Amino acid sequence: MEIHSLAKLEFLNVGKNNLTGRIPPSIWNLSSLTVLSFAYNYLEGNIPEEIGLLKNLTVISVSQNRLSGTLPLSLFNMSSLTDLYTAGNQFHGSLPTNMFTTLPNLRQFLFGSNQYSGPIPTSISNASRMQLFDIGLNNFVGQIPNLRKLQDLFIFAVDANHLGSNSSSSGDDWEFIKSLVNCSKLDIVFVQDNNFGGPLPKFIGNLSTHLSQLAMASNLISGKIPTELGNLVNLIYLSIEDNLLTDVIPESFSKFQKMQELFLDENKLSGEIPAAILGNLSQLSLLDLSDNLLVGKIPSTIGNCKMLQGVDFSMNNLSGAIPTELLGLSSLSILLNLSHNSLSGNLPPEVGLLRNIGMLDISENHLSGGIPAKIGDCLNLEYLFLDGNSLDGNIPSSLSSLKGLLQLDLLRNNLSGSIPQELQNISALEWFNVSFNNLGGEVPLLGIFKNASRVSLTGNDRLCGGVAKLNLRLCPPKDVKKRKHLTHHRKLIIIIFSIAFLLLLSFVLTFIIYKLMRKRQRKASTDSTIEQLPKVSYQELHHATDGFSGQNLIGTGGVGFVYKGRLNSEERIVAIKVLNLQKKGAHKSFIAECNAFRNIRHRNLVKIITCCSSVDHKGNDFKAIVYEFMTNGSLEEWLHQNAELQRTLTLEERLEIVFGIASALHYLHHDCEKPIVHCDLKPSNVLLDDDMVAHVSDFGIARLVSTIDGNSNNQTSSMGIKGTIGYTPPEYGMDSQLSTEGDMYSFGILLLEMLTGRRPTDEMFKDGYNLHNYVKIAFPNNILEIVDATLLSMENDHVAVTTEVAIHLHPNVERCLSSLFKIGLSCSVESPRERINIKQVITELNIILKALADPRG
Template identity: 55%
Template sequence: MLLKFWPIYIPLICFLTLKPQYFTPNINVFALGDETDHLSLLKFKESISTDPYGMLLPWNTSTHFCNWHGIRCNLTLQRVTGLNLHGIRCFVGQVPSLGKLQDLLLLSFSSNNLGNNSTYDLEFLKSLTNCSKLHILGISENKFGGHLPDTLGNLSTQLSQLILGDNQISGKIPAAIGNFVDLTLLTMYDSRMEGIIPTTFGKFRKMEVLGLRGNELSGEIGAFIGNLSHLFYLEMGANMLEGTIPPSIGNCQKLQYLSLAQNNLKGTIPLEVFNLSSLTNLLDLSENSLSGYIPKEVGNLKNIDILVMSRNHLSGNIPGTIAECIMLEYLFLQGNSLDGIIPFSLASLKGLRSLDLSQNRLSGSIPYVLQNISFLEYFNVSYNMLEGEVPTEGVFRNASEVVVTGNSKLCGGISELHLPPCPVKVKKLVKHHKFRLIPVLVSAIVFLLILSIILTFYLIRKRSKKSSLDSPTIAQLAKVSYQSLHNATDGFSTTNLIGSGNFSSVHKGNLELEDKVVAIKVLNLQRKGAHKSFSAECNALKNVKHRNLVPILTCCSSTDYKGQEFKALIFEYMKNGSLEQWLHPRTLVTDNPRILKLDQRLNVMIDVASALHYLHHEREQSIIHCDLKPKNVLFDDDIIAHMSDFGIARLLSTINNTTSKKSSTLGIKGTIGYAPPEYGMGSEVSMNGDVYSFGILMLEMLTGRRPTAEIFQDGQNLHNFVANSFPENLLQILDPLLVVKEAEISTKEEIQNLTPTTEVCLVSLFHIGLACVKESPKERISMVDVTRELSKIKRAFISGKVNRNYELSNLTLYSIMNL
């Protein structure tokens, strides 16, 4: 929500990032400088009736005007280039003409008491048409009244930021505002603007922030919104907009924040909104008249923090796919006509803090698994048609944060909820009923015996056919024959070999019937443990489904053409290779090098952490991966990471919060460099072991160095290599490909290789990596904490990157002008 207030501070940020040699005070200047600018500033000072902090007292002839508070100059020309009186709370009835400050680049009067809420308050804007170099104009949070003049469109065509909100400005938005084709930011918050949004807004192809919240704007949101493809922040809430949400909004593929709340919008929510996977901060469509179902595509918003669709006319079930929004912290769907049950899958939203489903038509019980969401702080399902017992753990232990009123059939819960006790179900069998049940029971037993005999004969006959190639433990999967796999891989030729390991080799193949490219993992049955690894993998994979796990398509258990036993797993093919290939390419393609940028590496870390979190904490039986490494992280077409080779891990069952390990002779305990030290001393595989491997993976992604690199000898390892130089000598351990190059900054000025935002992000990631590779397993961070911290880092990185982009864009503008 803090994004709303960024525009207030952006002029100040940009103001402080301009070229210091041209745009800062110079205490050595004694010449009077340009007298025109000097007199214009003195005239402005005369118009100030109150200066509560005395900020303008130094504005006198004893000090050069370039050294006055809020003034910045081009010292070569001794002309005023910046007038920034942001937040000094001065009172000015009517702002005088400023048109003689012809070299002005920045003008900020925000957060003062300028204006009298009169028709003539904005007359001074007309004089700014002489300031042909103006880039930033901020007059928000004042007492300006009147209408925006049509001459506003005559201001500098180089204007990049226009901040007008929190005033008493009324009337229509001038269509001529569309002349500012270089605008990246436009805010008109909490004013009294009315009429339609001009279609000339479609010219803002560079626009990044558009804030129109809290006005009286009406009419439809035009299809022109799709032209604003660089938008990352769009706030149009609290107006009187009507019509439908235009599908063209789907063109805004960089949107991170979208609010259309508190309007009169109707119709269904277009699927294009839910396909905006860039949304990370907020989607707020509340308090409209939107109808229809919540589509399953809502699961595409996997990085969204806040999802608000309350107080509409939405109907149908809550889709289970909403649980795929793994970063979701706040979900508000109250005040609709939603029916059906509360999806059990919501329990997988481990970071969920607030859930409001009140005032709907939901039925069924409150899923007990919701009490396992450790971060859930507020839960409201009041005024539905729920029944059954209310859980008593987790958030349900706090009566002040749980609202269940208006559900007459709910019972149990903690005493503070004042619900009736749940009835005890007791089976009472009267004696004469017992005699009536005997024939029924006998008939049922006879029927089951006959059915068992029939099924036994059927299964024996089925197994006797050698063409039947699928194991009965995975009978629900599609069948594939050895012949099909043989043909698909050209006889398992070396040309189709894409990988090999201790227990298997992997071939690329094209299944003829399905016309589908797949990865075929053929198990090496000559090696000890291969049979067990196949059984373990099949049984583990048949119900293991997660967006960041490589999905299994089918299995094959048969004999080959030599009569030898043959077992294989068929996976979806990931054509973009493995993380290993991206981090350590064997050949460097200079024309189009495959390099993962920091934000991509962060996404990979989050993807892998999400998969591990699922295996460790979201299944009834936990799964230990045992062999996490870059080779087992594969990329799909969209460079989304999928973890592979988890099927040979041992299954763990949790009883009374203790881990019970089944004996195993698989002997698979990881790869040298990635396996934790305790495995080498005979310890059982564990979740803590996976955490260690994940930490090594993170450090490798950050340093670009394998844990088995030649430099790590004589007791030195990747962990120590990082720990010894962190955080003081970050650049010494950082992958050189992550260091921002000057060419990417698009400015002639020399800046630090690491921006503050990037440095904070990297330090945080190194901290997590080091916390994962603690020598003692008990001291290592859990995957629950890892996923939560990584999501926080991503949000901070995105927000900081946005602010940094403003700084860099303005640096570029001013350097180009050669002040």
Template identity: 55%
Template sequence: MAFASMSHPYWCIHLQAILIFCITLLWLQYTRVASASGNDTDYLALLKFQESISSDPYHVMSSWNASNHFCNWHGITCSHKHQRVTGLKLRGYGLRGVVSPHLGNLSFLRNLNLDNNSFYGEIPAELGRLFRLQNLTVRNNTLKGDIPINLTRCTEMRQLVLSSNSLTGKIPLEIGSLNKLERLSLFTNKLTGQIPASVWNLTSLLFLTVGFNNFEGSIPEEIGHLKNLSFLSIDGNKFFGELPSSLYNLSSLTVISVASNQLIHGTLPNNLFSNLPNLQVLNLDGNQISGSIPTSITNASFLQTFDISDNYFVGKIPSLEKLKHLQWLNLAGNILGNNFNNDLDFIKSLKNCSELEVLGLANNNFGGVLPDSIANLSTQLVQLAIGGNNIYGTIPATLGKYTNLIALALGFNRLTGTIPASFGKLQKIQLLELGENQFSGEIPISLGNLSQLVELSIPKNNLEGKIPPIFGNWKYLLFLYLSVNNFTGDIPFQDLSVSPLSKLLNLSHNSFNGSLPVEVGALKNLGTMDISENYLFGEIPETIGECISLQNISVLEYLNISFNMLDGEVPTEGVFRNASAISVVGNNKLCGGISELHLKPCPIKLNQQSKHRHLKFSVIIICVAVCVSLLLSSILVIHWRRKENKTSSSTAPTIDQLSKVSYQNLHSATEGFSTINLIGYGSFGSVYKGRLESEDKIVAVKVLNLQKKGAHKSFISECNALKNCRHRNLVKVLTCCSSIDYKGQEFKALVFEYMSNGSLEEWLHMDAESLDHQPRTLGLDRRLNILYDVASALHYLHYECEQPVVHCDLKPSNILLDDDMVAYVSDFGLSRLISTFNGTSNKQNSTTGIKGTIGYAPPEYGIGSEISTQGDVYSFGILVLEMLTGRRPTEEMFKDGLNLHSYVKAAYPNNLWKIVDSVLLPMQVQEKTKSAMEEISIEEPILKHPNEEKAIHSLFGIGIACSVESPKERLNMMDVTRELNRIRNAFRSCE
């Protein structure tokens, strides 16, 4: 009966419910344990990571909230079984913050990808706890610090990608423990030292990219152990010696890129391409490799890029007809060819290279005529550079078929004939360089079709006739260089006025006539204009003043109108106020101008007086108004000073009466001198960022540490040095404070204009995170501008101040940079005023016994010599060498008689590229191969700037000449500024 009752449906239902309840209890217990030990840990780690993100411009983390399970959050991948985080991928979202060390708690994490964001700070060592981690990629951020040794504990690692950051230090020796590593990518950092020997034991390695660091040493034969290596990039370092022979036995290699190192001597083996049958990229640019091009290249059927530019290769070019996939062929800057007629015969073999985009043959020893086969190249051709050879004859009109050309450079040869009208078909061309040949005839009117033209350079030819009215079609033109020809007629300023011409207009040494039209005023942004050595006449139009309306931001810097037949009055405003910025010599009918031009005074014309009666009446009204304003201002100032003298505490009598601000104002402006607002240290105090409410202005407040010996004198010295000094490259003191703080202690401070880009020291040597977390690099153009700014400030202090000033402490930390990277000399706490009485120089010292900073102070100061302007020149010379080499004068290597000056002088002039800062070597990143492992990229040098090497060579010369031991043998700042201006003009003319 009991059994019968159990079979009743009612009991069955209850039994099922009991079973379900029990199972549920067991499941809840299990999930609680699992959650407590795993899921909660992952959840909390992700929340901590989220807290470390300070900026999320695309709101990609909006899904990271309690309404979603964390496995459903954007960028998160979880395992199906345990619901543990196995992947975190937030690539390319512009996230800003630090990499949270809590990520080290994601114990199931296999893939971590934070590429292309703005993460800063250091890579947390806690990531070394991720024993399952296979892929770590954080490239293109601003991470700093060393590579954590703990990362080498992640023995499952396949990909370690840390490129394009600001990492420092050396590669950990323990990296050899990552024996499963397939990809090691460290390019574009600040790493130093040698490649650890343990790297050559990573036999699973497929990709090794360490370019654009400061690695040194030789590449050992042990690289041959990497039997699976496919991709090798060590560009832009300081590797020396020969490439090891074992490298040529790695048949799996598809890319070898060793550009811009110090690899010397030796030749490439003739069977190189036979031993490396899969090679797609061979980039040897910018070394000192010699010998012939291996003949085995004739069978390199997979080769896409062959760049041996800027080496010492010689001989004849082999046939390249089998290189059907060739895209980039750059042989420029060698000694190839024999100046024979058949030197360019190999061009015929390029007929089958249907993918060719770049052909660089410039600056070699090629001779003969330009063969007709030049017209049989790929129609995909983008760059064609054959300048700097001994090629003669005419240009084949068939070159006009290359309608995809962006750059065509045929200058510095012996080409004759006319410029082909077919060039008008090159409608994508941006650079057309034909200078220093023997072209004749007129400029073809068809060139007006080149609507994308940025630079047209045809100087030093035999061109003639009038300039056709085509300039107005060039909407992007920045450079126009037509000097040293036989052009006649009017200069077509009407057409030029509608172009964006801003870098260079050089029409000098021609036969232009007529007068300057009023349309010249439309060239508001022009950087350099040279129309000298022509037959211009007439008055200079007043509208030329409009060309320099932006002079304060260095838009127009030099005007050369010398040796014409101009007449009339020279203006005294704008660029005409600065004699060093203009040249008007050789125009005998000019008059007026500033006294430094030494022109005769202009006669007074009665009809002119009557003609401008209304203008003069307006001027009188303005003058009266100004005088009244000045009178009222004077009365107010006198009243204010008398009142202040009665109420304020006395200060040293040598301090100029600067308008003062109260301690309370500065305390409020800096939030109580909070460490959050601390932005640096001066010679005698701390510098804070603050906002003056009365001015609604961000300022820098230098608070003197009065406990430090010499601080009082430093305060007085800085006030005296700056009280009458006004120059655009001197930091401007806004006000000062001499008062009592809230503790009853004496308080002194100076308030300066705030410089948002910090100091030059930070840009040269410190990590990007120091101010704005943005990558920081200074190209040659910016370094040149900064040096000119600093030199201009010293020139002013030494020669143009009411009382000459010697700075005494010039160094990168005392050079500040504003929003536009204009440089300002600061910190005059050690400066001296120089006055002369009866021919005797008298130095007014600021602080006894302190004469500058070690490494920057001249040697004569160390033996008790008096301060002088030549001491500043020495400091400037050391600054130049530091900016060019990237080395401080106080580095450990400079001992036992070796200093920065002698270090550079030993390499000058032939080996400068061994010591120049690698940042100054122009580079570009190019995709060269594809792989299943996301993006494989390589950075390789581009063709060097045409005038870059000359500029760097000249700058090194200035640095050496300024920093010689004997003060009498040093340059003076007048010579320095003149030479820097010449270098800048030459550099910009070829940018």
């Protein structure tokens, strides 16, 4: 029996199946139907005008399919309809102005997650039977009409549209709230992710006391939070984050004794966290006050919130000690985030009471003392961030008890001792960072420590051993022989030691005199170098960076830190590289960079503005270099870390950047008075300005070719590893001298990385298989299989265009890609003599640029 023969069928529900294709036309002949549901399937196509033939329908549900097109006008004339569901499809178009007049019996109206546009029909003011109204996740615009007559309204959801005036001072945006005051049964109101602006009106406190959920996040709400909001005593969920709210958190929030989830983050709220509020919210499970301007201590009354699962107080100005009452909340299971504040004191041993916590972040504070061994009792911990504090002592071996730990970050503390060997037994660990501490001893070899790309140990000069890719020094052999007791020839030994002592004393005195003479010579050389550069004082740099505040820290490097700041003498933001003079080679890096920038000027090189060679407030040597600030960050960020910006570099942009880098190298290799080898060309050392013009930076290990080719034997031997793993040419690993051919290898690898989107240190590259080989295998016939998927992404009427379509739109694209890959391969061959030089690269790039600019292909 076929469905069209069921003439008397009244109820048809085929929801939650795997139906595909279109709705069969025979359905529209079932004139007795009162309920029709196709929800939760995979149906496609549109709804035809024939639906209007089903005069008896009261319920229609086509939610959660793949239907598209505009809704037929006949649908809006079916006056018997009480429930109409089209949510979760691809319908578009605007709704008829009079639709709620022609559909007078509607009770439930679910049109969310589509592409509907235009205003909300004004006729909704007459939908007196409406109980559930949901149009969230669409493109509706304008103001919300009067809702006074919707006295049975239970749920009102208009979230994620474009409603409101897009003004932070508008007073009309909230008039609909005044009309909702009449809806005594109202339980849920969702208006987040719109353009509602201006202060919240006081009459918001007159909404139904039945209201349990109110979401107003991600709008343009400004001014104070009205005290009257506290009248909504039955709220269990309140979300006002990501707005422009100011002033203090109202004490009236202490009335929210049923509150379970409270989100006030990403505003400009100030003052202290009211102790009375936390003392009364005993049902609270999630609390987020992050990214505000809150000050003072964390109230101990938070200990009354026995049901808290997640707390986020990060990015405020909170101070004082971490209250033990907070750490005693065994209910905390999702996260505790206190990062980027000014909390001080020790990390209390009570932290071990957080046995169920999944993420603990107390980074970027002023904590001191040791890491308590009790932290090993937090058995469910997956993310532990204690970086950017002043913690000292040893890393507790009890951390090895955290079998589910995924990330451990202890960056920039004062930790000492060795890395506990037991940490290599944490099989789940994916990231381990202890950079810039005072650690020493042997690095473990197993577990996370086998993967050098997932371990950061920079700034711990006394560490040794580990896997080869960590490039640490070898550990001294352990002394397994016992010293023999002196039983014979005691007098002879005393004589020998006396002679040895005199010889040693003579040697030490000679060495001290030699070092003093060398120091004077080096100081003269240093002074000569920096004398030719404009200078700035330590006090000016200290003031420009707010005391070298962590909030102004924009990067860390091998020999120092980079801060953002504003000098009194400059009208623009600058980048300030502060050398870590405790780091081996930092002094040489300072001299090398000053030397490199002393006489070079090029639009594709970062400009050095000034430098500082002085002492800090503690009397320690202080050296810094001040550069232009590049607003668009580094090429590294654009290639690998800018997913959150939802923008990637197009082929044209990448080609312009490559040309800029090549121009800089051409200048260094051929146009300087003395040719310069950069030695460390990589994406993080290529910075981008306002116009996305490339600027090569970081000349800390640059060398003059004339010096390299001369008789100065220490120019290469003192370098250690010359550059960065993955970008350093293979011959440098065999103690070959630095050369322009070495820079060409780095340029070739960088170019291949820009084309494929893969770092040369990618996990897939091991056992002799590298980025060069990866490309060589695919070249020239299969390059589209390895090209970065985002490289050719483009927009065409807001529709993503695939690589193949992009190439069809511009026939020269594939040819240009092939030429670029060829350049990258030619630069990165193993033999230095076989690499092409930068002049040849410039010629090829000019040809590619012209070809890509020709729309005819």
